[in-house]
Amino acid sequence: MSKTVCQEEVFESIFKTHAESLVNFLYYKSGDYPAAEDLMQDSFSKLWKECAKVSLDKSKSFLFTIANNMFLNKVKHKKVVLKFEQRSHSQFSNETPQYLLEEAEFKNRLELAIAGLPEGQRTVFLMNRIDKMKYKEIAEKLGLSIKAIEKRMHNALKELRKISHNL
Amino acid sequence: MEDKDVLYAKWLNGEISDDKLESLVGAEALVDLKRVVSATDKWSMPKYDASAGYNKFKKNKTVKESKVKQINWYKVSGIAASFLILFFFGTRFLTDSTQVIYAGNGQNENKTLADGSEIWLNDGSTIEFDSEDWKANRTIELSGEAQFEVTKGSPFIVNTPNGSIQVLGTQFNVRAWGPNLYVECYEGKVQVTSNNRKTILTEGEAVNVVQGTMTEKEKITHDAPLWKNSISRFHNELLTDVFEELERQYDVEIKSTILKRSFSGNFRHDNLEDALQSICKPLGLNFLIKEDQKIVEIE
Numbered sequence: 001m002s003k004t005v006c007q008e009e010v011f012e013s014i015f016k017t018h019a020e021s022l023v024n025f026l027y028y029k030s031g032d033y034p035a036a037e038d039l040m041q042d043s044f045s046k047l048w049k050e051c052a053k054v055s056l057d058k059s060k061s062f063l064f065t066i067a068n069n070m071f072l073n074k075v076k077h078k079k080v081v082l083k084f085e086q087r088s089h090s091q092f093s094n095e096t097p098q099y100l101l102e103e104a105e106f107k108n109r110l111e112l113a114i115a116g117l118p119e120g121q122r123t124v125f126l127m128n129r130i131d132k133m134k135y136k137e138i139a140e141k142l143g144l145s146i147k148a149i150e151k152r153m154h155n156a157l158k159e160l161r162k163i164s165h166n167l
Numbered sequence: 168m169e170d171k172d173v174l175y176a177k178w179l180n181g182e183i184s185d186d187k188l189e190s191l192v193g194a195e196a197l198v199d200l201k202r203v204v205s206a207t208d209k210w211s212m213p214k215y216d217a218s219a220g221y222n223k224f225k226k227n228k229t230v231k232e233s234k235v236k237q238i239n240w241y242k243v244s245g246i247a248a249s250f251l252i253l254f255f256f257g258t259r260f261l262t263d264s265t266q267v268i269y270a271g272n273g274q275n276e277n278k279t280l281a282d283g284s285e286i287w288l289n290d291g292s293t294i295e296f297d298s299e300d301w302k303a304n305r306t307i308e309l310s311g312e313a314q315f316e317v318t319k320g321s322p323f324i325v326n327t328p329n330g331s332i333q334v335l336g337t338q339f340n341v342r343a344w345g346p347n348l349y350v351e352c353y354e355g356k357v358q359v360t361s362n363n364r365k366t367i368l369t370e371g372e373a374v375n376v377v378q379g380t381m382t383e384k385e386k387i388t389h390d391a392p393l394w395k396n397s398i399s400r401f402h403n404e405l406l407t408d409v410f411e412e413l414e415r416q417y418d419v420e421i422k423s424t425i426l427k428r429s430f431s432g433n434f435r436h437d438n439l440e441d442a443l444q445s446i447c448k449p450l451g452l453n454f455l456i457k458e459d460q461k462i463v464e465i466e
Contacts, residue, residue, distance in 0.1 A: 012221060020215035027212070037220075044224055050267050065269055069293050073310055073328065084210035103206075110206055118420040118461075128179075129207040135180065150173035155461055157175035157200060164199035 005059050006051035014059055015044055021131055021141070022067055028126040029071050029119055031080035039074070043067040064141045080115045080122075084130065106164075113163045117156055124149055125156040172459075175200060269293040270311075284323065285316040289394055290415065314340045314392050317355075330361030330376055339368070340392035345408050348376040353390045375402045377429075397436035403429050409446060410465075417442070423465035425452065439463075 003010050019040060026036035043066045047059060054062045086107065114122055127133045127141075135149045142149075170177055174191065177183045178200070189197045270276040270288040278286045278294075281301045288294060292311025297304060305323040316338050317323045323334035327343035332350055339357050342349040350359050352368035359366050359374055364381045366374055375382045385402065393400045399412050409430045410421040416436045432449060434442035443454045447465060455464045 015221045015224065016217040019217045019220050020212075023215050023220075024212050033213075041220070041224055041227065045228070046267070048228065049265055053266060066267075066293075069269065069291070069310060072291075085213065087209045087211060106202070106206060110203065118414075120418075129204075130210055130212055135176070147173065150176035153176035153179065154173045155459065157179065157203065158459070160203045161175075161196060161199040164202040 003056055004051065005047065005054055005056055010056070011048060011051065014047070014056075014063075018060060018063055019044075021127070021133070022063055024131055025064065025123060025127065025141075026067055026071060028082070028123045028130075029068075029080075031082050031115065035074075039067055039070050042070055060141060061143050065143060068142075080119075082111050082115045084111065109163050110160065113160055114156075117159060121152045121156040121159075124152040125160075128153060179204065265295060266298040267293060267295045282320050283318045287314045287395070289313060309341060309343060312340070312342045312344065312392075312394065314338075314395070329379075330359060333358045333360070338390075345411065346378055347404060347408060349402065350374055351387055351392065373402070375404075377404060393433065394436075398433050399436070400433045401430050403431050405429055406450075409434075413442065413446070413463075419460070420462050421465060422462060425465065 005011055005014065022043060023033075023036050023040040026039050027033050030036055030039075043063050046066045047054060047063055050062070084107075114125065117125065124138055124142075127138050128135070133141075135146050135153070138144075139146045139149045174183065174188070178185075178188045185197060188200075268276055268278055268286075268288060270290055270292050275290065276288040278288070280286070280296075281298070282305070284305070286294060286307075289312040292309070292313055294313060295308040296306065303321060305317075305321055307323075307325050309325050309327050315323075315325065315334070317334045325332040325334075325341055327341065327348060329343055329346065329348040332339070332341055334355070334357050338353040338355065340351045340353070348359075348361060350357065350368060351373040352370060354370055357368050359368060359376075359381075361376045361381055362379055366381065366384060368374060368384065371387055373385045373387045375385070382403070399416065401409055401412075405426070406423070406428050407426045410423065410426075413419065413434070414421055417439050419439065428450060430446060430450065432445060434445045436442070439456065439460070443456070443463065443465075446452075447454050452465050454466075457463070
């Protein structure tokens with residue numbers, strides 16, 4: 001019997017493969033992690049409900065489309081605030097306190113600027129920067145062309161460049 | 168250069184070298200961009216515990232489904248009950264016939280149903296219905312916008328987050344973006360219910376629900392929704408909603424401080440400048456399209 005989304009072990013592996021990128025995706029859109037997790041769970045409920053109608057290779061884009069629709073219906077219109085963890089500096093860094101302070105300031109300003117990007121650009125930018133996804137992968141998830149992803153990425157970088165420049 | 172609008176993206180992806188980028192946009196830009204990239208390189212999101220998440224998912228599922236079965240099985244012993252619930256969980260896909268259709272961005276979807284009724288879905292919209300029981304129970308959940316051509320038969324009902332529409336055999340369009348609901352009737356009769364208010368539309372009539380309040384019926388002269396002719400029409404709707412539609416249709420970002428006013432009128436989907444004219448002129452607003460065509464400022 002060929003694999004279908006309705007088989008529990010198949011479904012479980014889809015969940016475990018995509019849960020994190022889906023919850024991150026929803027966080028980038030909403031800036032609200034608990035809400036992002038709820039919507040992610042709801043998206044999987046929908047997939048389970050529709051499992052007989054959604055083929056295995058469509059399940060990924062189905063999840064992202066449903067998640068996006070739910071986001072539009074429920075969470076949009078809130079002001080977005082985003083914060084990211086920063087990997088710690090190397091133990092032997094000889095960076096001056098002055099430098100570290102400037103860097104922290106830069107991080108704040110960058111986070112603000114990212115939150116202020118149009119939602120489409122912000123999501124694409126962060127999926128690439130944080131989740132380390134290739135443009136092709138993002139395009140598949142969002143059901144867009146690679147060119148569209150590149151445009152969003154270019155425009156995001158163009159906007160964020162200004163922050164760097166004005167510091 | 169042909170890739171001008173994706174230049175930075177290509178560079179970030181390693182398809183364009185530092186030297187090449189520098190020669191195109193200057194050393195300063197390269198330094199700025201590198202700073203953004205190296206800062207965000209160090210950022211991360213908390214690791215999501217997918218196993219715990221999956222257990223939570225299964226638990227929610229089982230709770231929901233056991234509720235449905237409760238009346239039948241509450242007397243059965245614990246082991247038997249959980250076995251039955253799992254069995255139910257594992258096989259429900261065989262009987263579940265809910266169908267979801269969604270039109271991705273830039274796509275319109277067309278669906279003919281078992282009874283011959285037809286639905287056209289606008290960009291980014293979703294419908295949901297029970298395909299097996301369709302002839303007896305013609306109920307559709309809609310988010311977004313769609314046109315319906317309904318054949319005679321049992322009551323045809325469209326539920327939206329802001330109200331429901333019951334068809335009495337007809338052609339109509341429902342627009343349910345954000346907090347608003349707008350229904351146009353082209354043929355036959357439809358009944359619109361929202362917040363305990365009911366109205367019946369006949370051919371050539373439309374009704375608007377803005378922020379929960381149903382307005383008086385209006386006359387329309389067209390016999391198909393304007394979005395099918397690449398036009399968006401508004402009836403006394405908030406500018407925020409008008410701007411959202413513009414953003415969807417043109418993939419631009421609107422920056423404006425004037426949001427509380429309302430707008431009645433149309434805009435076309437084929438020329439951004441014309442569209443902006445038709446919104447701004449009547450309201451006495453000015454707009455500026457930024458050179459990259461992606462940002463529009465309105466004041």
